[in-house]
Amino acid sequence: MNFNRRLFLGTGVAAATTLAAPNVFAAGHGKPRVVVVGGGAGGATAARYIAKDSKGAIDVTLIEPSRMYYTCFFSNLYLGGIKTIDDLGHSYGTMAAGGVNVVHDWAVGVDRDAKTVSLAGGGSVTYDKLILSPGIDFVDGAVEGWDLSSQNAMPHAYKGGSQTELLKSQIAAMPQGGTFAMVAPPNPYRCPPGPYERVSMVAHYLKANNPTAKIIVADPKPKFSKQGLFQEGWANHYDGMIDWIGDDFGGGNVSVDPDAMTVTIDGDVTKVDVCNVIPAMKAGRIAELAGVTDGNWAPVNAADMSTKADADVYVLGDASQQGDMPKSGFSANSQAKVCANAVRGALTGSKVFPAKFSNTCWSLIDTNDGVKVGATYEATDEKISKVDGFISQTGETAEMRKATYEESEGWYAGITADMFG
Amino acid sequence: MRSHFQLVLALVASLAASAGWSETLGDPVKGAKVFKKCQSCHQVGEGAKNRVGPHLNGIFGSKAGSDPTAKYSKGLIRAGDDGLVWTHETLDAFIENPKALVSKTRMSFRGIKGADDRLDLLAYLRGFSDEPSNIPEAEPTAQGNYHNLDPAILAIVGDSEYGEYLASECMTCHQTSGANDGIPGINGWPTEDFVVAMHAYKQKLRPHPVMQMMAGRLSDEEIAALAAYFKDLE
Ligand SMILES: Cc1cc2nc3c(=O)[nH]c(=O)nc-3n(C[C@H](O)[C@H](O)[C@H](O)COP(=O)(O)OP(=O)(O)OC[C@H]3O[C@@H](n4cnc5c(N)ncnc54)[C@H](O)[C@@H]3O)c2cc1C
Numbered sequence: 121m122n123f124n125r126r127l128f129l130g131t132g133v134a135a136a137t138t139l140a141a142p143n144v145f146a147a148g149h150g151k152p153r154v155v156v157v158g159g160g161a162g163g164a165t166a167a168r169y170i171a172k173d174s175k176g177a178i179d180v181t182l183i184e185p186s187r188m189y190y191t192c193f194f195s196n197l198y199l200g201g202i203k204t205i206d207d208l209g210h211s212y213g214t215m216a217a218g219g220v221n222v223v224h225d226w227a228v229g230v231d232r233d234a235k236t237v238s239l240a241g242g243g244s245v246t247y248d249k250l251i252l253s254p255g256i257d258f259v260d261g262a263v264e265g266w267d268l269s270s271q272n273a274m275p276h277a278y279k280g281g282s283q284t285e286l287l288k289s290q291i292a293a294m295p296q297g298g299t300f301a302m303v304a305p306p307n308p309y310r311c312p313p314g315p316y317e318r319v320s321m322v323a324h325y326l327k328a329n330n331p332t333a334k335i336i337v338a339d340p341k342p343k344f345s346k347q348g349l350f351q352e353g354w355a356n357h358y359d360g361m362i363d364w365i366g367d368d369f370g371g372g373n374v375s376v377d378p379d380a381m382t383v384t385i386d387g388d389v390t391k392v393d394v395c396n397v398i399p400a401m402k403a404g405r406i407a408e409l410a411g412v413t414d415g416n417w418a419p420v421n422a423a424d425m426s427t428k429a430d431a432d433v434y435v436l437g438d439a440s441q442q443g444d445m446p447k448s449g450f451s452a453n454s455q456a457k458v459c460a461n462a463v464r465g466a467l468t469g470s471k472v473f474p475a476k477f478s479n480t481c482w483s484l485i486d487t488n489d490g491v492k493v494g495a496t497y498e499a500t501d502e503k504i505s506k507v508d509g510f511i512s513q514t515g516e517t518a519e520m521r522k523a524t525y526e527e528s529e530g531w532y533a534g535i536t537a538d539m540f541g
Numbered sequence: 542m543r544s545h546f547q548l549v550l551a552l553v554a555s556l557a558a559s560a561g562w563s564e565t566l567g568d569p570v571k572g573a574k575v576f577k578k579c580q581s582c583h584q585v586g587e588g589a590k591n592r593v594g595p596h597l598n599g600i601f602g603s604k605a606g607s608d609p610t611a612k613y614s615k616g617l618i619r620a621g622d623d624g625l626v627w628t629h630e631t632l633d634a635f636i637e638n639p640k641a642l643v644s645k646t647r648m649s650f651r652g653i654k655g656a657d658d659r660l661d662l663l664a665y666l667r668g669f670s671d672e673p674s675n676i677p678e679a680e681p682t683a684q685g686n687y688h689n690l691d692p693a694i695l696a697i698v699g700d701s702e703y704g705e706y707l708a709s710e711c712m713t714c715h716q717t718s719g720a721n722d723g724i725p726g727i728n729g730w731p732t733e734d735f736v737v738a739m740h741a742y743k744q745k746l747r748p749h750p751v752m753q754m755m756a757g758r759l760s761d762e763e764i765a766a767l768a769a770y771f772k773d774l775e
Contacts, residue, residue: 169709307675345676444673444682450713457709473706476758478713480751481677493677494751496758506673506681507758510750527714527751530723534714 151179152467155237155247157227157406159184159212161193162253162436162452164539169460171219177468181221181245183237187212189540190280192311193449194532197484199277199288200321201328208280214541227254230410232430249463252412253436253452254404255279256310259416262400263303264375273378274395277318278310290394291322297332298393301383303374304339305398308417310438310447312345313493315398317483320350323358324486336392337364338385340372345446346483346493352514353485403439417441422499423475424462425455434459443503444495451479453535458499475499482528488518490525567657572665575658582648585669594648600627601670601680605643616645628680632666633659695736697765704770707763710755719775728774735768 156167159182171180188209197203215222226240236244258276260267266274277287291300300322304315319337326333343366344350354362365371370386376395377383383390402408402416412418412427418435419428420442427433436459437452445451458475465472480494495509512524576585582593589596595611605621606613620643625631635642636659638652653659671679711727719726727735741747742756743764759767 307672312675312677343671343676345678446674446677453713454710457706461706471702473703476707476710478710478755479677480714492751494754495673495677495681496754498758506679508681508754509673509678510754511678526723528723530716531714533720533722534712534716534724537716537718538712 151177152248153179153181153246154249154251154463154467155245156180156182156251156253157184157237158253158255158404158437159186159189159215159222160253160255160437160452161191161449161535161539162438162456163251164189164212164215165453165456166251166253166434166436166460166463167215167220168218168539168541169457170464173460174464174468174470176219178464179221180219181223182212182215183223183225183227183239183245184212185224185226185240186281187224188281190284191449191532191536192278192280192284192314193535195277195280195284196314196318196321198284199291199318200324200484202321202324202484202487205285208284210536210540212540218541227406228409230406230433232411232433235432247432248467249432249434250410251434251436251459251463252404252407252410252418252439253456254406254439256401256403256438256447257405259400259402262305263397266303266376266378266397266399270376270378270397273381274376274397276398277396278314278398278401287394287396291325292329294326294330294333294393296330298330298334299390300326300333300335300394300396301390301392302335302337302396303376303383303398304337304341304344304371306340306372306400308447309398309401311481312446312448313350313481313483315339316344316346316350317485318396319362319364320353320358320483320485323354323361326361327358333361335362336383336385336390337362338371338374338383339364339366340374342367345481346491346511348514349491349512350483350485353489353491357486357489401438403435407435407439414441422502422504423458425459426462434463443497443500444506445477445479445497445504446481448479448481449535450481450531451477453538454478477504480531482524482531484525484528488522488525490521490523490528491516492524492528567660567662567664569661569665569668571658572661572663575653575662576665578653579650579662582650585666589669597666598669599671600632601629601667602678603627605631612647614643614645614647616643617647629663629667629682632663636662691761694740694761694765695733697761699732699762699765699767699769701766701769701773703763704766704768707759707767708770708774711767714751717774727771730768730771732768732772735771736764739764739767 154170156163167180167182188211190208194203212222227237228240229238236246238244275283275287277283373386375384383392403413403418407413407418412429412433418440420435420440425434427435436455438447454477462472464470477497482492484490491512493511496507497504498507583597585597589598591611595608605625606618607621636653639646639648673679714724715727719728739756742752745753
């Protein structure tokens with residue numbers, strides 16, 4: 121029943137679009153339309169799966185400003201000198217072959233009554249179902265002394281590409297015996313083990329190139345993901361190099377001065393050579409502009425990732441507030457498949473299967489010393505709820521750690537092929 | 542953490558009417574009332590301190606008797622050394638009848654007999670421990686289903702359309718191209734080998750933790766569906 125109404129609406133709206141935005145759509149098709157904003161782990165996967173599985177029955181448009189997607193996953197391995205920047209880049213050129221129409225532009229507004237998304241370059245696109253997967257933005261004023269205008273002096277490197285390259289070049293330019301500082305973010309944030317894998321990889325680089333250098337981490341949290349594994353690894357590989365200052369020791373009481381290149385932790389001023397500020401995060405701004413956020417994130421229904429605010433608008437990945445899943449690329453990819461199945465069902469009447477979610481986060485502590493944590497999840501009425509999980513153990517053999525690292529390389533190849541074809 | 546908990550409370554309050562839900566999750570609002578029975582000895586929440594008994598922040602996932610500043614019986618410390626970790630199940634058993642789980646515990650409390658009251662209480666306490674979204678290795682908030690292998694399982698004919706949907710989860714790691722680097726390709730596997738391997742993971746006979754976890758929550762039909770789909774994949 122719902123399905124007929126949808127199809128009918130889809131047809132009407134599609135025809136209207138042809139008149140309103142001739143630049144974006146060459147011709148009107150009598151097909152339901154899905155618009156996906158953001159071609160990252162969530163958005164690229166959702167766009168491809170909907171296009172692939174609907175076999176042309178749904179018109180899929182992906183709005184993404186960049187021509188290349190630089191993954192954040194494995195970006196720490198680039199900082200460590202284990203991967204190159206080219207290893208991290210993936211072109212959207214393959215999306216068309218997968219049946220996805222890519223528009224390289226920013227989405228700047230969403231009119232949920234008219235069901236249109238407006239673009240920075242002018243014009244708008246019409247949708248029956250809108251999927252937002254814009255990743256994260258930073259909370260203003262989260263770290264005293266830092267704002268976006270300081271991101272060149274003190275990079276966050278928490279979005280892929282140029283920020284990561286900038287941080288890498290600053291680390292390479294550190295004087296012998298210099299200091300690398302990190303201001304770690306409060307929960308919840310993208311990639312819970314990410315900052316600590318980064319510390320490991322920076323230490324890996326420095327150990328080979330600048331062995332008397334120091335790393336200090338100011339952390340507003342009393343504990344962090346895989347803490348036991350990381351701290352064991354730091355003691356084994358980088359003894360004495362890393363000073364982690366948790367909340368119990370004033371790590372949350374921090375301010376920075378990007379001009380003077382100083383960090384003040386609980387009243388102690390330290391002059392540093394590199395300062396990686398990772399501020400508190402919130403959903404990518406377009407989610408807020410669409411009016412589907414509540415506080416910093418967009419609450420969604422676990423069964424299909426539709427927003428609590430609007431049944432025709434879905435939010436995937438880091439921007440969503442869904443329950444127990446960590447904000448990771450693996451999670452975003454997993455959520456995208458559940459969403460794609462539900463959206464296709466709603467628009468074409470195809471079978472909708474029950475939601476299943478999973479996540480595994482691998483982290484590299486030193487060459488061939490990989491660890492992992494993972495869990496499976498199910499949809500309850502209230503949220504995405506954790507079912508079962510596992511974590512690498514301290515004291516594992518070198519062979520097992522190497523196999524874990526090799527597995528992460530397999531995962532990287534798998535997920536990027538899943539996203540881009 | 543605090544605001545997250547308040548949000549959970551709000552969500553839970555708005556959902557309290559929906560059927561079936563309280564069976565699995567418990568109601569933290571009601572749990573706060575049940576906690577009154579514990580309050581003379583235990584504190585929880587911001588600024589909670591050890592009193593007669595230890596404070597209960599972060600109790601989920603912690604080793605029994607592991608806070609060096611709290612007072613425990615020898616029995617509880619020994620149980621912790623023997624591997625007792627506070628999970629939903631162990632806390633539930635302990636609260637139901639403290640002496641049945643840990644003989645000679647200092648917790649002179651006769652226990653809470655009502656299963657719903659315990660569920661509510663644990664839902665309340667859960668809000669003051671690590672959340673899986675912040676620390677993925679935090680204790681699960683729901684329980685998985687476990688099925689035993691039955692000889693008839695091999696005879697199940699899988700639905701390959703369902704298998705295709707389920708397989709999307711496998712494809713995050715096992716490449717569609719069938720490539721074999723770091724993670725083996727699984728295209729074109731004979732049905733029987735596939736089903737046997739998956740059940741071996743599910744029963745934790747095969748060691749790999751990711752696969753144990755993935756297989757652990759697949760039903761017999763789902764394993765059959767996946768086998769049917771992968772058999773024909775080139
Ligand atoms: C250092 C680091 C290491 C990490 N390591 C791992 C790891 O090992 N494993 C893992 O699973 N995850 C890892 N992650 C996390 C992972 O990168 C993210 O969780 C994942 O990318 C989230 O996917 P997403 O779709 O929500 O957002 P993203 O992948 O960030 O994609 C968002 C996209 O939306 C686009 N966009 C934003 N706003 C607009 C707009 N208005 N209009 C159009 N387009 C827009 C952006 O250009 C971007 O391409 C790591 C992250 C970091 C920072």
